[in-house]
Amino acid sequence: MTESPTQQRRLARAVHWGLSGGLYLSAALLVAGLMLSMAGHATPTPHHPLKLRPLIAASLNGDGTAVINLGLVLLMATPVLRVLVLGIGWLGEKDWRFALVSLIVLTMLCVSIVWGTG
């Protein structure tokens, strides 16, 4: 099917806002983490910085390194979110071919993340 300019703009806006939200939150965490680290509230880098539960717990305790790592994880997740938003958008427009393309890319990204963290 052919996508109308309105549909194109709606999808583009969804991608824009999804990215911006993730980036603003990530930047806020990075600034907060750096300030905490400068104030001396930081431990050495945790051995497994991708274990989310301990990372969040340490962040809530005011550990600057953990807050920075949380911000970086959020930053690294924004492209994954972008692929997800586009896939859902194309699915909603019944553009099956490109919804499938997004799904394939998302699957490969997940494989890479699982291999990396496993």
Place this chain on the structure above:
Amino acid sequence: MDPSLTKLAILAVAGVGAGALGALLGTGGGVFVVPVLVLVIGVPMHQAIATSIVTVIAASSAVAGGNVERGTANMRLGMTLEIATALGAICGGLTAAFMPPALLEGLFAACLLPTAIVMLRQRPGEGETEDAAPVNAVAPDAARQPLAADGRLAGAYFDPATGGWVTYRVRRLLPALGVSFVAGNVSGLLGIGGGVFKVPALHLLCGMPIKAAAATSNFMIGVTAAASAFLYFGRGSVQPALTAAVVLGVLIGAPIGSWFGHFVHGRFLTRLFALLLVATAVQMLVRVWTSGVPIP
């Protein structure tokens, strides 16, 4: 490493410059970050590569939304090529097992130099068609957007530098998929988003105008880099404070570079990109030279 405030400030400023150039040229700026980290701050190479990969994501995400809304980034083409890139990134481990990274770098440096010459010699506007009736440069009205040339992957965008809509078709998708595979394959190894391979492929092979090529590459490199970044991050190679400083700088610089890119002519971008290719090739050759692996 417990970085001082001075080091963090240097990295943040370097991040602004890398983000601006990376967003302007569609490469993410990783190639500018690595030398600063290694030569100025004294970070070991593998940690510099890990930091560089994360900053590429920052540069990509900071401007991708705007490029998508303006229509310069071709989402469908980007996502299609991303299949090959992600596959290449996953297969990167295999390549690393069979070929030393320095040998790979030597090979790619040998590819980048001729590509730079081809880009410099290319005629301006090749592969693109400007709308016969340019619209007002001040207010690009989406309702007056011309229909993209035929084909699902074709695109159209408003260029403030020329004051008209630019439409283009996408050619030679198969070779571009091959280059995207290679770009994904080496991006994790070399600490770059692969934009130095993607932009020439999109511009020279697919026939996209240089601005659309840079914006589409920018859109793609975030996804490519994310695949490698999680691996580096999981291994603990990313230095949190240093990376945070560069990322914050990149988040400021990337929108500036992207904004600047709308008002410069394609020819200027092509020449600047050719210079970047030469600089990257030299950087790779220096690393090969210092590692002691003979250049093939």
